[in-house]
Amino acid sequence: MCSANRVRPGAQRGSGMSAHYDVDAVRKEFPAAERMIYLDSGFQAPLARPVKAAIDLFLREGLETAGPKSVWLDRVEQTRAKVARFLGVSAHEIAFTKNTSESMNIAANALPLRAGDNVLMIHGDHPNNAYAFLNLQRKGVEVRFVPMTDVIDAASFHPHIDANTRAISMSHVTFHAGHRFDIESIGRFCAERKLHFVVDVMQAIGIVPIDAKAIGATFVGSGSHKGLLVPQGLGLLYWNSAHAGLEPAYLAAASLAEIPSDLIARPDRLAPAPSARRFELGNFNIPAIHALCAALDMIEQIGIENIRNHCFDLGDHLVAALDALDIRLVGPRDRKHRAPHIYVIALPAADWLGYFEENGVRVSPERDGIRVSFGMFNTFADVDRLVELIRRRGVKTSSRAA
Template structure:
């Protein structure tokens, strides 16, 4: 049962959740029936009609509009990419950073955000790191800002322990200090409500195979369209303001699109974009706030059970600082991962233990099954929590 929506009805849309206890949506969400149906429609059309490309491209724009509504922005501010890593690299290379400039990041944040900026060191850009703490907000960044600081980049929710950073206060700080602000929302989107305008971000990027329920291979990038100075590091016909009708390249017509399409290279991942359209319909029907609150309830139940067992939580406990859906428990992965797998429970190994990550389809029974397995093994003297 859930206080927020009919979770049993939602669960029926995820066949994998009926076969195993799936607590690994922070790695990859299981496929939902509506998402699969959208992909099958695309494949069937390709099989039977060799592909109605104009129809498919119309659906791309319909999905772009859905993404924009979902994030509270204009469709002209949304670009499709391959994944979070590409989105972060596009953002890092679009910022007008020069030798001597510095970027602030969080030590231990996701590597594929960090590497995108570390790669700018060859241009003479300095990357400075704040320590990872349970609370990261504007106050944490303020002492690190100096005359060389040009940008801040970080995740909304961390993948390894479920920290939820105060990105609105950091965005306000960036606006006040006239800094660029780049946010990776991969572990938040689809579970945590995101109001991009409230964040005041320059770029927001993510993939779609976790909270957005789409198979791997599709990413999203929001670009604050008022920042016209941010140009792509590469160029293709699809990214131009004027695409030549005869498709002959002209050196005197190189202006980038005035929209976020300036960051696209064309030839979209069409089946994944079809899938995203279906998943957004599904998520919006349930409501992201309802999904968030349901996951928070599951987390509260999990924490109470872990406390009873004497098993530690890695990362923040308070709701205002933790993600709704990601919890890392102090059980050594080398000793526990195969045990869970053998008993039909899917979780992930993490830096400091076992990561449990909820999806919209999980129930209290899933948590209780996990806890039952932990309790049973801890009762044997040879196994102890970390």
């Protein structure tokens, strides 16, 4: 019901040359990429034609038939199954939420944390991951921050764990410098120590292959408006159903194992659904879920590994050009530790952001410079245009590589 246009894999010629798939064909599905040099998918992906078509279908059906709700809900479940396959889990372990922040808050409040317990997080990680757990300080839960370094793995947490540590929560990929952390080693470490593990994959999903079972997490949360190509307002939550005792902090009829047919609340029937539906509160963002169905079809046709590898190639091209200009890259350089698609250039955002905008290049300001974030539609020509603008203007000494 939401299949995208077919994209041919393999090396191509021209501005979309890639060893992995026909980037020119993909680029035609993103009109914004034809109007500007769009290097800001880490903020918000531009709308793709197949994604828009799925939303248009929903609007047309609502306009013409007042909404075939049973059909729409069937599509919700079809999309839930696609999400599950995409993450390597079962459909009953997937819940739809509003965004990453809601997913993280659901996870934080479902964990059996009590006064005196502590949770380990990474200093400088995304604030809305941290706030979900910092909010538990009012219940006496302590949050401890592990220093941020270019390499984070299980060993990074060893010095900070004690008998009261109950969980580790972190991002897979950082939004501000493109660190890609070794979450699988941390998941194994948590399993050995019987700790809960919560992972925010917002900046990874849709670009980096994710096997939620291999991560070993209790919860994995995400939004969908970056690598998953969907407009804002839809989140995902994977719940490892082996942790069946974890229950939601809030409840609605849709969350129950037995939804009363007469919709009269019964205090003696409050058992939550045996699936991740226990974490949902009823009505869905149906147009966004339809959009996600189309987006997953696009990603599947291209291949998530192909998207990752193409972005890595673009990143290598950018890093080599910055080295030639003697301009510093913020964050890790090694493919083993960096995200394929996020690169922060040590150029002061206050001085450079307006210049790039004036010349038709969309990027983001970040803590330590200008963030470049690639999508499946970007080309080497996009990188060359960015580099040429930097070369034309020149840089100050403070931006030079150490």
